[in-house]
Amino acid sequence: MTLSPGLHAFLGQLINGLTVGSFYALIALGYTMVYGVLSMVNFAHGDIFMVGAYCGLFTIGRLQSIGYLETNPVLAIVVTFVVGMLGASLTGVLVERLAYRPVRRAGRLAALISAIGASIILQESVRLVPTIFKAILDIKIGSHNLFPDAFISGLLNLAKDFGGSAAKTYPAILGTGGFTLAGVFISYGRVLIVVLSLIIMLALYLLVQYTRIGRAMRAVSEDKDTASLMGVNVNRTISTTFFIGSALAGIAGVMVGLFYLQIRVDMGFVPGIKAFTSAVLGGIGNIPGAMLGGYILGLVEVLSVQVLPAVYKDVVAFVILILTLIFMPNGLLGNRKFLKKL
Amino acid sequence: MTMIQNFIAVYARKRWLKWVVLALLAAALLAMPLLPIPQKNLWVRILGYAGLYILLGLGLLIHVGFAGMLDLGFAAYYGIGAYTYALLASRQFDIHLPFWVMLLVGGLVAALAGALISIPVLRLRGDYLAIVTLGFGEITRLLLLNLKGLTNGSQGVIGIDKPVLFGVVFNTGTHFYYLIFLLILLFTFLTNRLIQSRIGRAWLAIREDEDVAEMSGVNTIWYKLLAFVLGAFIGGLGGVVFASWQGSIFPDNFNLLVSINVLCLIILGGLGNQYGVIVGALALIALPDMLRGFSDFRMLIFGLLLVVMMILKPNGFLPRVPPRLEKAADGKIKPQEDRA
Numbered sequence: 001m002t003l004s005p006g007l008h009a010f011l012g013q014l015i016n017g018l019t020v021g022s023f024y025a026l027i028a029l030g031y032t033m034v035y036g037v038l039s040m041v042n043f044a045h046g047d048i049f050m051v052g053a054y055c056g057l058f059t060i061g062r063l064q065s066i067g068y069l070e071t072n073p074v075l076a077i078v079v080t081f082v083v084g085m086l087g088a089s090l091t092g093v094l095v096e097r098l099a100y101r102p103v104r105r106a107g108r109l110a111a112l113i114s115a116i117g118a119s120i121i122l123q124e125s126v127r128l129v130p131t132i133f134k135a136i137l138d139i140k141i142g143s144h145n146l147f148p149d150a151f152i153s154g155l156l157n158l159a160k161d162f163g164g165s166a167a168k169t170y171p172a173i174l175g176t177g178g179f180t181l182a183g184v185f186i187s188y189g190r191v192l193i194v195v196l197s198l199i200i201m202l203a204l205y206l207l208v209q210y211t212r213i214g215r216a217m218r219a220v221s222e223d224k225d226t227a228s229l230m231g232v233n234v235n236r237t238i239s240t241t242f243f244i245g246s247a248l249a250g251i252a253g254v255m256v257g258l259f260y261l262q263i264r265v266d267m268g269f270v271p272g273i274k275a276f277t278s279a280v281l282g283g284i285g286n287i288p289g290a291m292l293g294g295y296i297l298g299l300v301e302v303l304s305v306q307v308l309p310a311v312y313k314d315v316v317a318f319v320i321l322i323l324t325l326i327f328m329p330n331g332l333l334g335n336r337k338f339l340k341k342l
Numbered sequence: 343m344t345m346i347q348n349f350i351a352v353y354a355r356k357r358w359l360k361w362v363v364l365a366l367l368a369a370a371l372l373a374m375p376l377l378p379i380p381q382k383n384l385w386v387r388i389l390g391y392a393g394l395y396i397l398l399g400l401g402l403l404i405h406v407g408f409a410g411m412l413d414l415g416f417a418a419y420y421g422i423g424a425y426t427y428a429l430l431a432s433r434q435f436d437i438h439l440p441f442w443v444m445l446l447v448g449g450l451v452a453a454l455a456g457a458l459i460s461i462p463v464l465r466l467r468g469d470y471l472a473i474v475t476l477g478f479g480e481i482t483r484l485l486l487l488n489l490k491g492l493t494n495g496s497q498g499v500i501g502i503d504k505p506v507l508f509g510v511v512f513n514t515g516t517h518f519y520y521l522i523f524l525l526i527l528l529f530t531f532l533t534n535r536l537i538q539s540r541i542g543r544a545w546l547a548i549r550e551d552e553d554v555a556e557m558s559g560v561n562t563i564w565y566k567l568l569a570f571v572l573g574a575f576i577g578g579l580g581g582v583v584f585a586s587w588q589g590s591i592f593p594d595n596f597n598l599l600v601s602i603n604v605l606c607l608i609i610l611g612g613l614g615n616q617y618g619v620i621v622g623a624l625a626l627i628a629l630p631d632m633l634r635g636f637s638d639f640r641m642l643i644f645g646l647l648l649v650v651m652m653i654l655k656p657n658g659f660l661p662r663v664p665p666r667l668e669k670a671a672d673g674k675i676k677p678q679e680d681r682a
Binding site: 041098099102103107113117118119120121125314322325 | 406410412414462463465466469470472473474476477478480481484485487488598602605609613638639641642644645646647648649651652653656
């Protein structure tokens with residue numbers, strides 16, 4: 001079967017859009033869940049995604065240096081995902097505990113500004129990891145180092161493997177292999193990303209709908225005070241929401257690293273804004289809406305590249321955000337109850 | 343510490359003391375470039391740069407501090423003002439309009455941009471407004487970067503004209519130092535008058551509770567639009583000064599970091615207080631320049647400051663002093679007492 005060149009290119013872009021949309025959807029879920037329970041935009045969410053990517057890179061780098069990545073690549077990738085996920089989760093819970101909980105009663109402006117601060121702190125911490133380690137390890141007592149030399153150089157190398165100003169590169173393990181379907185080449189990497197994302201999102205949906213903690217999350221998002229009177233531990237539920245939302249961002253971070261290879265400390269900003277756009281497009285506070293919004297944005301974005309110069313890709317996302325907020329502020333699947341909180 | 347607190351308590355009560363302190367500060371700042379100080383040029387530059395940020399802070403203060411609209415795209419107005427001047431008074435198109443006219447035009451073009459962005463977003467509040475303005479700021483930067491035929495892209499606009507006044511060409515930092523000083527005086531005075539006026543009261547009402555303000559007969563849409571336009575005007579004007587001082591500008595001069603810096607300084611100083619802006623700008627812009635050794639940690643310290651300030655002192659170092667009538671309404675003082 002042969003396809004016309006136009007349709008061929010279109011299908012290729014469709015696959016691309018699904019891949020990008022998976023990233024957006026995974027990150028958007030974190031925004032939407034946090035907005036659900038706290039009615040605030042977690043400005044640092046894009047940076048939590050970045051921390052996930054860096055934790056994943058550090059892990060896969062270690063596994064590669066001990067040769068484990070070659071001998072058992074599947075398990076190595078699983079471990080990378082788990083560490084990236086946990087790193088992001090713990091960061092998310094910490095950010096909530098230290099930067100959001102103390103200002104919860106101080107008003108919206110205070111919460112948002114604290115979130116901007118948290119975002120800057122996360123980016124700068126990852127960037128400065130080697131510098132900070134060097135400053136601590138260089139502490140001298142008299143003319144002697146406080147720490148033994150071998151320890152210093154070992155730890156410094158670890159710190160340099162983790163963070164720093166320069167862009168870092170994931171090992172190219174997804175490879176270029178793939179298969180051809182109806183004349184369109186589909187790489188295994190893309191299949192892995194899309195399928196894994198869909199499985200995770202299904203799991204999240206089931207968790208929120210059918211488990212005890214999911215019920216608690218829905219209750220808190222409905223009404224914090226009433227939920228608390230019904231015996232829901234509100235603070236613990238909020239922490240759990242941050243844990244799960246950040247875990248999804250961490251997985252997206254590792255995926256982006258494996259797929260695009262290069263990661264930077266400011267990598268979270270643009271995907272963060274786009275994921276937020278997705279969450280708003282789908283209806284903020286609505287979990288299936290965030291997934292839908294992510295895929296729609298991914299597809300619109302890759303299709304826009306067919307019409308406009310590629311440099312305007314980011315402008316398209318911002319324009320969609322602004323148009324959604326003006327004409328459809330409760331989004332595609334949005335719940336009216338969140339509108340009153342705007 | 344108690345001495346400082348006592349001083350502040352007296353300072354708040356005695357109005358003449360306020361003027362004495364301000365006059366002394368102004369005299370010191372005015373005399374500074376004329377005195378023989380080591381590394382004077384560096385100091386003039388640092389303080390002039392801090393002054394530029396004070397100007398921007400006064401603009402953003404109208405958005406965030408007075409009207410309570412969190413604007414994360416303030417760099418856009420700054421950039422629009424700067425590029426308006428740069429394109430109409432440089433070698434780029436070989437147009438050379440006079441600086442003093444362009445100071446106004448740059449402000450007006452930025453104000454127009456502020457009106458255009460604000461019309462669709464005026465119905466939004468809080469977080470949504472913040473994200474939309476952030477998007478607007480980024481769109482502006484991306485357009486400056488990519489409309490290469492007009493802005494020369496990342497190569498920037500170079501060879502921008504210097505201001506000329508009575509035949510004197512502004513070619514040293516000291517000239518700009520005095521220009522910025524005068525503009526700060528002018529706009530501190532104007533915003534001070536504005537906040538005490540009917541407009542200012544409407545803004546504060548919107549900031550405290552938009553629904554109640556609307557029900558009390560405040561035309562919230564109109565006053566929010568006015569706040570957007572006036573704030574953007576000051577931002578654009580700052581951009582014109584920046585472009586003429588630097589002589590060359592690039593899209594990256596107007597990135598998100600600028601918006602966040604300006605936001606930090608008005609929050610640090612205390613939202614809704616013009617004098618707080620001055621304290622905040624000196625602390626945030628001048629201090630890191632003096633502590634060159636810590637420049638690596640500058641942003642990290644910014645971030646920590648934001649979070650810690652929000653937890654400990656969400657109203658800033660110099661919180662807004664409520665106008666007399668508002669104090670009277672709270673029952674804290676009787677109106678008659680205050681007049682004596």
